[in-house]
Amino acid sequence: MNEELKVSLVQHDIKWEQIEVNLERIQYLIQNNKFESRVIVLPEMFATGFSMKPHKTATTMRGVVFNWLKKLSDSTNAIVIGSLPIVENNRYYNRCIAMYPGGNLFWYDKKHLFRMSGEEKVYSSGDKRVIINVDGWRIALFICYDLRFPVWCRNRNDYDVAIYVANWPKTRSYIWKTLLSARAIENQCYVIGSNRVGKDPVAEYEGASTVFGFDGRSLNRTILNKEAIINTTLDFKSLYNFRNKFPTWMDADNFYLNA
Known part of the structure; x- marks a missing residue:
């Protein structure tokens, strides 16, 4: 395996339900990042914002946003991770996709699902945890509100x-940082939180995208209220030791989950 894993967190201002504008902005930010990332992490619903109108915003697993992810992964030679609204079998899902170069x-x-916004009324819930492999690193994928549920994580x-990946509002930013750190400590792992900035019709977001080490300490300078790409290198030997x-x-x- 690779002892180091270079990761980049994209913290951008998501324009409400403006897919093309958001994809162009992400592309611009990444093109101007000189860090040779192996993993690029986008926020939750990075192309649309946290919209409860999936009939308007959702794409298929062969749609425009999906194909854009594939092209971005190929052009950067990086695994690109982020969530988007997906329609499948007449159901909508808030789906986090990990796209590898070559299309895997x-x-x-x-x-x-975040009931305070009515997410459970329009989206269907998943029932399986997913762990991917990147150069020998085992990476678990979660989305926003999942952070509050330590048994699932x-x-x-x-x-x-x-x-x-998240759309975590400014009013609860302290909870965001506290829980990310807690998940790192209790699970003895690196924890990556990629959040958006800006405003939408519901909330304001300050970003605070952060990578926490296995000891619960932040590995990067926190950037608030502006777009940025946060670059960090993870070290496996330190984690192993x-x-x-x-x-x-x-x-x-020991416990068992009835999902």
Whole structure:
């Protein structure tokens, strides 16, 4: 495996339900980033904003946004991860896609739907956790509200990195940072939180996209209220040594999930 994993978090201002504008903006930000990323992480619903009108915004697994992801992955030679509204079998899903160069892909459908916005009324919930492999690194995919549910996110010694793509509002930013750190500590893993900035009809967002180390400490300078790309290099040897020195996972309680 590769001992290092270079990751870039794209923190952009999502224009409400303006797909082409958002895709062009992301493309511009990435083109001007000189960091040789292996993984690029976009926010939740990066092309539309957190819209409850999937009949207007959703794409198929062969649609415009999907094809754009494929081209971006090929052009950057990076795995591109982010969520978008998908329509499939007459149902809508908030789906996090991990697109690999060459077109191979995996996806995770959001388990915990944000009822305070009525997400559960228009989207269908996923029922399976998804862990992908990137150069030997095991990476778990989650979406926004999932962050509040530690049992669902529990590391059973089956992942090294947890990624949370989000539209997390400014009014609850303290909770965002606290829970990201907590998930890193309790699961002894790296935790990546990629969040948006700007405003939509519902909320204001300050970003605070962050990578936390396995000790719960931030690995990057927090950038608030402006677009940015946050670049960080993860080190597997440090993670491995920490887990062996302080193996709390060996004393974890066994449990089963009825999804």
